[in-house]
Amino acid sequence: MNDINENIESPFTLKVSFDQILKHYEVLSKSDDEFIAAKACRVLKTAEGYPELRDGIINSQDLVTREKEIRIILQDSFSPILTKNEIKTASVPFHNLIFNSSERFKSIIETAGDDFELQIKNMPEDDSYIIACTIILSFCYGYHINFKRPFYYEIPDANGIMQYYKILYNADFVEIIPSKNAPKITQEDVDELLDNFDNMEMWKEKFPPNSYTFKGFVISNIFNITDDQSISNIKSSLIGEDKRKDKSFMEDFHQIFQSLLGLKDIKVGFSIYNEKEDTFEHVYGEGMNSFLLNHLDTNDCSDTLCKVSYNRLLKEKKFYAVSDVDKFHKLSKGKAPQYKTLKEQHIKSAILAPIANENGLLGILEIVSERPKVLNSINANKLKDVMPFIVSAVERSKNEEQNLIEAIIQQECTSIHPSVNWRFEKEAKIFIKDQFNGNKPSFNKIAFENIYPLYGQIDIKGSSDARNWATQQDLTIQLNGIKSIIEAAFDIEKLPIYEQYLYQIEAFLEGLSTHFQVDSEQQISVFIKQDIDPLLEHLLVVESLRTQVESYFGSIDDKVDVLYNHRKEYDDTIALINKEMASLLDQKQVEAQVMYPHYFERFKTDGVEHNMYIGESITKENSFNPIYLYNLRLWQLQVMCEMENSFYLMQPNFPVKLDVASMILVFNQPLSISFRMDEKQFDVDGTYNARYEIVKKRVDKAYIKGTKERVTQKGKISIIYSQKQDEIEYLRYVKFLQSKKYLDNDIEIVELQDLQAVTGLKAIRVSVLYHKDKDDQSFYTYEDLMKEISA
Structure with missing residues (x-):
């Protein structure tokens, strides 16, 4: 060929x-x-x-x-001077056809062996x-x-790493x-x-x-990124769920650490720390070993480590390296338990790394070799870059283990709303009975048929723009603070790197003011963390700059490690809105359940959403009548008006001024819902019923037909529907609430632009009437209320 x-x-x-x-x-x-x-x-x-x-x-x-x-x-492209380096x-x-290469590349391929075939690994x-x-x-x-993607080769070195x-x-x-x-x-x-x-x-x-x-x-410039890729591989290995059940997990983990440390014959083990009992415990899973515990499932820390290694790992949370196990075993006269245990397994050198967070020790990462001095206090420092990922994985593993200890109904389901709890109890009894009789137990499908859905939301308008604005303000203040320090440093010492940093800061500031993008915050945070923070730590020793640098560090929030003023005000506002709206809805729900039992759930997002389902199959009694559905619909509309009033009464106290828009979705056909064990929540059944979920997710962003106006607007409640009978029914409710001074007289009926897979939707929109305060008997439109509040 x-x-x-x-x-x-x-x-x-x-x-x-x-x-x-x-x-x-x-x-x-x-x-x-x-x-x-x-x-x-x-x-x-x-x-x-x-x-x-x-x-x-x-x-x-x-x-x-x-x-x-x-x-x-x-x-000229392949310089003879650099050919042994590049x-x-x-x-x-x-294409794997190469017709010219540097001497270094040729050497790498020759070292890989005669059987090695060069291929780009991530190129389908x-x-x-x-x-x-x-x-x-x-x-x-x-x-x-x-469509740029990083392409790379995997090539073994002389040691097979x-x-x-x-x-x-x-x-x-x-x-x-x-x-x-x-x-x-x-x-x-x-x-x-x-x-x-x-x-x-x-x-x-x-x-x-x-x-x-x-x-x-093309000329391919090739760079050895083994350290970076090893760290990435460790992170990827730890992210996946249930990796401990995979037979190849630990084998792959050994190979990743071999690449990271450049050592062929090393093995990796783990032991978990039990703080309550001050013991180390074995980690269960395919191929999991603990070289500190050897064959034991658990052991007291005092029987596993000597006092020096105990303090080093548990108190100081620092690496403990043993370059020559035999030597130190001899020096300790065989009394240090860790040397004795390692020696029994023919281990000659080891690194013990504490897996710890701010709350204390979680466990020990154990890296061992049957060769002396290959593991030591110097190459132990290469672990610093991977320990955060291991800590996160162990934290997650501990949380998962705690969850597994919960009762069987929590394992199989979730916290259950009282209106449907009877059905779960029934299935749990069948589960226990099957388990007791030696049969393979399983939860049967839990479904409710012929029930009517109700959905509503009070949504924060412009939350994304408000968050972006807050982020821009914080980053601008922080960058200007850094800029003034570096300018002062440049006046003292004319280093070109200061000019480069000032240029980068100016570019970031211009980007923030003209075209703030989603990834701008991340880019600036990385720049500050990697380049600026080490510089400012260095400048602390400059007497004339110390006060200015300390003032800057004093403005940085300890928890999030950034200047967090405007963003904190925004986050606090969202949290307050969600807390107050959810609390009011929960209080009103207690009254509604007394009227007639029904399923209820709510979610906090940028605002508060709620689902309700009502029907005979939920109540377990022959008592359901459509009058209870109509009553719940009227109750929902009235509560949405009360939530709007409650919000605007509290709005002057919020750190950031935000508005809300309320919406109710009407679906006049009964449907079926079933509990999804994998997602631990109820969901609709069937293709036709799925249309309801599609509308729920998309309708609040819908436009009025022929315009660019959103159907949801501040100061108004939008009632979305598709059937004429729904329009007639809700107009009755609107007129009733107008008589109660909940709603204004500006009713409008609009058609909505078609959504994907959904056509023919309409909306009743009507303005909410507000009170200036709880004792005020006057009624205001949204515009009137804003004037009164700001007066």
Whole structure:
């Protein structure tokens, strides 16, 4: 197989060409620098007589034949001085064909062994086709679609330890040429592709195989990222649920730590600390070991560690490294229990790392080797970057274990609303009976049929904008504080790095004021944590700056480690609103349950939502009548008005002024709900009933037909429905509440723009009447109330 395009499906026909780089040398040959011009002429002369070097090579054997000429052409890109240090190749993209490389790269491949086959690890075949298409969109049509992913090689070193190498492509010497038959790509095509990433047939229709010529080559700059990748792998391994049940989990974990520490023959173990009993306990799971406990399930800390190691790990929460177990066992005269236990297992060196949070020790990470001195106090410091992930995993594991200790009904279900608790008790009794009789117990499906749903929400308007504004204010204040310190430091010592930091701060400040984005907060926080905080710690020693730096650190919130003034006011406001609205709703629910039992649940988001279900199957009695449904609907509408009033009475006391909008969703057909054991909540059953859930999730963002006005508005209650009979029913309720001075007289009926899979929705909108205070007998519209409050 000589054709480099053989057995590869791609929109490209690949041609290895040096035309673009030779054009660069044509320019350099006219340089005023005689040395540069002479060298450029030499390179151009080398290429003379070999037109294939410019026209393009598709036969791999021709690359071998022209190896000498190619090496001369690429000499500046592959500097002989750096060839033993840089890891670099020349190739075509997403292809394992390499026709020039640095000496360092060759050495790495040779060390990997004769059986090693170089491959890009995270490049699925379909993805490579689509990446090629996005390159064409950028090169030929100017559509820049970001599908960049980090590509890397996995290559074992001389000791068989896996090393990870990141690949960065330089495509300066590439041109892409469409064939005569290549379909012309339009904006409409691009828009269609944006929503069809997985539709490979569509991509191939727009970009048929071999419809473009890739002419040139890429230079791959390759970097060893083993430490970073090992840390990432540790994090990924710990994130997944139930990993301890996976037989390969600990085997993979050993390999990850081997890569991190660069040591082949090491093993990893864990022991959990029981604070109440001051003991270490075995961690249960496939392949889990504790080298401190050896064969014991549990052991007193005093019988596991000597006083020095006990204080080091439990009190000081620092690494305890033993570079030579035999030596220290001898020095302790066999009395230190940790050396004795390790020696019995033929362990020669070890690192014991405390898994601890602010509350104390959670457990011990144990890394051991059967070779002396390979584990020591120096390489123990490499664990600092991974310990936070291990701490988080152990915290989660302890919480999970505590949850498992709960009663069986908590294990199988969740806290249950009193109106349906009878049904769960019935199933729990059947569960216990089956378990007692030796049968395999299981919770039967719990469902309620022919029940009527009611849904309402009081939603905070513009919460995202308010949060963004608060974030912008805090970050601006914090950055300006940092800026003034660095300016003062620059006046003292003219370091270029200070200028660079000031430039970065100015860029961040401009971005905050002009185009604040979702990831701006994260970018600035990383910049401050990684670059600025260490600098300010250093500047604390400068006498003239100490007061200013201490003042800055004093403005930083200890809990969240950022300046947290406006954001705290926003968060406190949201928490207060949710607390007060939920509390009022809960109080009113007690009264409603007395009228007629029904299922009720509420959720705190940016506001408060509630679900109610009423029907015969929930009450367990032959007592249900539609009058109870009508009563609950009227009650809901009245309570929503009271919640609106309660909110605006409290609004002047909130740290941040926010508004709310209320909505009720009417669904006039009975449906069925069932308890989902996996999500621990009730959900509707059936395709038709699912329409109700779809509307719930989308309707508050719906627009009035033909406008850009949202159906939910501050100062109004919106009642969403689809049937004429619902309109008639709720207009009766509205008129009644108008007579009670809950609602104003400005009723409007509007049609809603169609939602995805939902059409024909309408809404009754009517303004709420407010009281200035609890004793005030006057009634105000929203606008009147705002004037009165601000007067």
